[in-house]
Amino acid sequence: MLTIALPKGRVLEELIPLFAKGGYSFPSEWFTSSRKLVFTLPEQGFTLFLAKPMDVPTYVEYGVADLGIVGKDVLLEAAREVYELLDLRISPxxxxxxxxxxxxxxxxxxxxxxxxxxxxxxxxxxxxxxxxxxxxxxxxxxxxxxxxxxxxxxxxxxxxxxxxxxxxxxxxxxVTARLIANQVSYRLKREAIQTLAERLGKAVEGEVSA
Structure with a gap:
């Protein structure tokens, strides 16, 4: 399982269809009609949780989340020790x-x-x-x-x-949204993280995964 920290707000709204293009589907209404913050999706191999954008790099740096998605502005301001894996080109x-x-x-x-x-x-x-x-x-x-x-x-x-x-x-x-990774998680869960990054990368380029 990969634990992913997602930002609340506009980035999340653009992120859901991008994940869908990458072959990862989850009910968008979970994020719009519920106050729940943590979602487990065993069929996708994810645990997702919602956080304020400025907090996402903190959760990733401390290993609470393996991955996170956050704006480049937050990365520059927070200056956390994380790996930046992919420019998702959303929320420009x-x-x-x-x-x-x-x-x-x-x-x-x-x-x-x-x-x-x-x-x-x-x-x-x-x-x-x-x-x-x-x-x-x-x-x-x-x-x-x-x-x-x-x-x-x-x-x-x-x-x-x-x-x-x-x-x-x-x-x-x-500024655009970026996919970031915890440095230890990137070593221990490298295959799963790279698979996700590659599929999202193809989605960014307009290729739809089956």
Whole structure:
């Protein structure tokens, strides 16, 4: 049995049909009409559990899960010791710096973000001194209230930025969902993990497994 940590939310919705293309079927209603968090699928050889996206790499690093699926943004922020096996090419978006259009940059600007590690590294690599302020959510509010001049956040369509009078200033990196593995599990369960990765890889390329 492989234990797989899956992220709650939009990634999971796109993941279910990708697994189906890879030949792995499980009832999607289990994830939409139930508060249950752990699902055992002996016919597929899986135990699946749902976690917050930011927690998935932690479960994988500590071996509670053999595998996990999580966005590249979370991998960069969490910096956990895991193997990244496959780009699943779902839930595409980007990490970006945003702020008010035409605003004069401060000498030492404050940057609000849910990704402090990524933000600090990004500005340090560019020789820019900033003060990073961690926020749990609604980071678009920071420039509107004067808490920060800029934000670092996930951008998909840019609609949320536009609705709040903000613009994308700099693009940091592209983001998609990734398949990750626990380092010990990868050695002990290598055949099962590689089989899953290969089948999902074919599904990503558009090949449907029988």
């Amino acid at each position: 978006c980007r990490l970006a710096v945003a702020g008010k259009p035409g605003a004069e940059p401060a000498l030492y600007p404050r940057v609000a973000t849910k990704y402090p590690r990524i933000a600090e590294r990004y500005f340090k690599e560019r020789g820019q001194q900033v003060e990073v302020i961690f926020l749990n959510g609604s980071v678009e509010l920071a420039p509107l209230t004067g808490l920060a001049e800029r934000i670092v956040d996930i951008v998909s369509t840019g609609k949320t930025l536009r609705e709040n009078g903000l613009v994308e200033l700099e693009r940091i990196t592209e």
